Amino acid sequence: MKCILYFTKRKTHLLLSIVLRRIFVNQTEVNTEVFKIPAKLYRIGELVRHTPFSRQTIHNYTIMGLIREAQWTDGGHRLYDESTFRILFRIVELKKTKTLCEIKQILNSEFATN
Structure with a gap:
């Protein structure tokens, strides 16, 4: 999985949220749980x-x-x-x-x- 890091926490969390949601949506069961990167x-x-x-x-x-x-x-x-x-x-x-x-x-x- 390719990951791009940004300088602000918000963009990093947003990017991680989007990536994880895409992964979960492609599975048979949709999971809306979002993981946060610790600061x-x-x-x-x-x-x-x-x-x-x-x-x-x-x-x-x-x-x-x-x-x-x-x-x-x-x-x-x-x-x-x-x-x-x-x-x-x-x-x-x-x-x-x-x-x-x-x-x-x-x-x-x-x-x-x-």
Whole structure:
């Protein structure tokens, strides 16, 4: 089975849903059950590898409230979800013309409307 992955969870879930429904419809009994791919959680080192930010900057942005951890490991490490990448790239765009305080206000207003 060919699988194409997208960057956003919604498109991945939608694609998986369509593929699974086609498989089940082709069987004699129609099954509408949809399976969801579990969301991947990223450690801070993975964020550092895939973004232009240092470990300390990501830590500072978390403390400031610009980004939020999705959960913690048993060992006390922060784990971030895929939405953190979108927020970090938004911060890159906004840093060209805004201060971190202004960026925080913008991000908070964007989250309030979503």
